[in-house]
Amino acid sequence: xxxxxxxxxxxxxxxxxxxxxxxxxxxxxxxxxxxxxxxxxxxxxxxxxxxxxxxxxxxxxxxxxxxxxxxxxxxxxxxxxxxxxxxxxxxxxxxxxxxxxxxxxxxxxxxxxxxxxxx
Numbered sequence: 001x002x003x004x005x006x007x008x009x010x011x012x013x014x015x016x017x018x019x020x021x022x023x024x025x026x027x028x029x030x031x032x033x034x035x036x037x038x039x040x041x042x043x044x045x046x047x048x049x050x051x052x053x054x055x056x057x058x059x060x061x062x063x064x065x066x067x068x069x070x071x072x073x074x075x076x077x078x079x080x081x082x083x084x085x086x087x088x089x090x091x092x093x094x095x096x097x098x099x100x101x102x103x104x105x106x107x108x109x110x111x112x113x114x115x116x117x118x119x
Contacts, residue, residue: 002095003063005036010053010087023081030078034069035061053087066092 011020031037040057060066069075082088 001062001097003060003066004039004093004095005056005058005060005066006091006093007056007058008051008053008089009056012086017085019081020085023078023085026078026081027075030072030074031058031069034065034072036065036069063092063094 016024036058038056039059040055042054044051044055060069
């Protein structure tokens with residue numbers, strides 16, 4: 001099951017500096033051995049709330065590959081170029097099975113709540 005990396009990225013003055021550009025030039029090579037790929041990268045259209053900055057959306061074959069990339073020596077070497085030159089909120093989230101529905105999720109939650117309350 002695929003795992004997705006979402007990075008809410010803010011770059012001071014909206015223009016990458018030399019360190020940020022160096023990171024961008026190197027990061028792709030660190031991702032390739034783990035099967036990662038970029039799905040989206042750029043500005044967003046905010047339809048509710050606030051989202052200052054950009055979004056980066058990446059896909060990895062699974063959680064293990066995403067975590068192995070993040071912890072890899074190659075990525076850890078260049079990570080300070082990102083963290084020192086931008087603000088990021090980065091998360092990993094697993095994809096859903098093909099048969100997933102929000103309605104069935106709600107039913108599972110309802111059943112768990114009822115079981116916990118003894119109803």
